[in-house]
Amino acid sequence: MAIIRSILTLLFCFFTCGAVAQLQQITDFGDNPTNVGFYIYVPQNLATNPAIVVAIHYCSGTADAFFAGTHWAQDADTYGFIVIYPQSPYEGTCWDVSSEKSLTHGGGGNSNSIANMVTYTIDQYGADASRVFVMGTSSGAMMTNVMAATYPELFAAGIAYSGVAAGCFYSDSNQENGWNSTCSGGQSISTPEHWAEIALAMDPGYDGARPKMRVYHGDADTTLAPQNYYETCKQWAGVFGYNYDAPEEVQSDTPMAGWETTVWGPNLEGILASGIGHDLQVQGAEDLKWFGFTIEKYHDTLFCPFRGDAPEDETGTERKRKRVLVPGCGRGYDVIALSLHGFDAYGLEISSTAVSEAESFSLRETVNPSPNNFGVLGDTTSKYTPGTARFLQGDFFDSAWSDALGFKFDVIYDYTVWLCPEPGNPA
Numbered sequence: 001m002a003i004i005r006s007i008l009t010l011l012f013c014f015f016t017c018g019a020v021a022q023l024q025q026i027t028d029f030g031d032n033p034t035n036v037g038f039y040i041y042v043p044q045n046l047a048t049n050p051a052i053v054v055a056i057h058y059c060s061g062t063a064d065a066f067f068a069g070t071h072w073a074q075d076a077d078t079y080g081f082i083v084i085y086p087q088s089p090y091e092g093t094c095w096d097v098s099s100e101k102s103l104t105h106g107g108g109g110n111s112n113s114i115a116n117m118v119t120y121t122i123d124q125y126g127a128d129a130s131r132v133f134v135m136g137t138s139s140g141a142m143m144t145n146v147m148a149a150t151y152p153e154l155f156a157a158g159i160a161y162s163g164v165a166a167g168c169f170y171s172d173s174n175q176e177n178g179w180n181s182t183c184s185g186g187q188s189i190s191t192p193e194h195w196a197e198i199a200l201a202m203d204p205g206y207d208g209a210r211p212k213m214r215v216y217h218g219d220a221d222t223t224l225a226p227q228n229y230y231e232t233c234k235q236w237a238g239v240f241g242y243n244y245d246a247p248e249e250v251q252s253d254t255p256m257a258g259w260e261t262t263v264w265g266p267n268l269e270g271i272l273a274s275g276i277g278h279d280l281q282v283q284g285a286e287d288l289k290w291f292g293f294t295i296e297k298y299h300d301t302l303f304c305p306f307r308g309d310a311p312e313d314e315t316g317t318e319r320k321r322k323r324v325l326v327p328g329c330g331r332g333y334d335v336i337a338l339s340l341h342g343f344d345a346y347g348l349e350i351s352s353t354a355v356s357e358a359e360s361f362s363l364r365e366t367v368n369p370s371p372n373n374f375g376v377l378g379d380t381t382s383k384y385t386p387g388t389a390r391f392l393q394g395d396f397f398d399s400a401w402s403d404a405l406g407f408k409f410d411v412i413y414d415y416t417v418w419l420c421p422e423p424g425n426p427a
């Protein structure tokens, strides 16, 4: 056992990431019967209503090692979010993902303590409860899946690196911090329905929103068998009601050569890293995107105003929640088209005349969309809940506008829309 655990010692980062502020320990944050350590990183330029990232270390790791060894604190300096680094109370510093108390909402185990750290932080720092994220590696990834299953109401998204499905490390003797070699060896194989049942039973009766999940695993992992990648993806596919056997998309060489990304829907993505063992590196830029800290550029023609209908796969609530910036809005056609498709769209223009013109135009159009004008051609009864259209005056190259609104944009939209075919002349 000790040997297996020491194999789990992972060096995720060989340098200190250079965060500006210090890691602090908080000792009094609520019920903590299993004595989990609570370390927090609050950046100097803390955002108002900041997001929270819970970053959970691997076996033999510590809060400090994860603080120094991952990119999160450095990114917290840039984006103004808070990072919570829980620390395992056990010798060997794995997480309890085996006992009933940790596998149950409000059960008093490690998961309960971590949930209490989150609610404390929301309270203490006025953090944004709708932007709390969880990630971890190895044992921390097992715990990430357990957190997503036991406290789905707390998290908007999760990322699990080289872990196992929630409940896979279950101990039939209710052992705390137990090791389950059936699972680690990849022999706990079941159906999406069964795995989903296991996850759902960890917070029985809950039927609200759940965190979207991203699952990474190396296909040459000899510590936690690669089969656990498939079992974890089955679990979340089952929870979200996706057909595990029919993913929406399989992208080879994504996000890098030899890695394969499978997308089941907006709430589940799996990334299998070819030739990589258990020491899979945490992917900074990709994960910032998954948690919505960095902007995605929306430059395709999916929301072409002259297209009769938006594709089915864009109907998800995921798109609706996005905030889109349309720089240089002109008369605001594209802003309005996007808002009619459920985005909260903001047009940015340097001329005050353009802004006021766009405003009155958008008001008329969103109240009474006209198919032949530009709107959602042939579909004025949009199946989306319309978003809002607003116009701001500002300079695209000056980022003050995002601070003035109190949030950053999720997406920058550009002009490809104007290359769309004219009505009656579809491409």
Ligand SMILES: *[C@@H]1O[C@H](CO)[C@@H](O)[C@H](O)[C@H]1NC(C)=O
Binding pocket: 167, 168, 169, 170, 171, 172, 173, 180, 181, 182, 183, 188
């Ligand atoms: C190991 O976990 C599996 C589920 O993944 C469970 O069925 C089995 O009983 C567990 N083994 C032990 C010894 O607890």
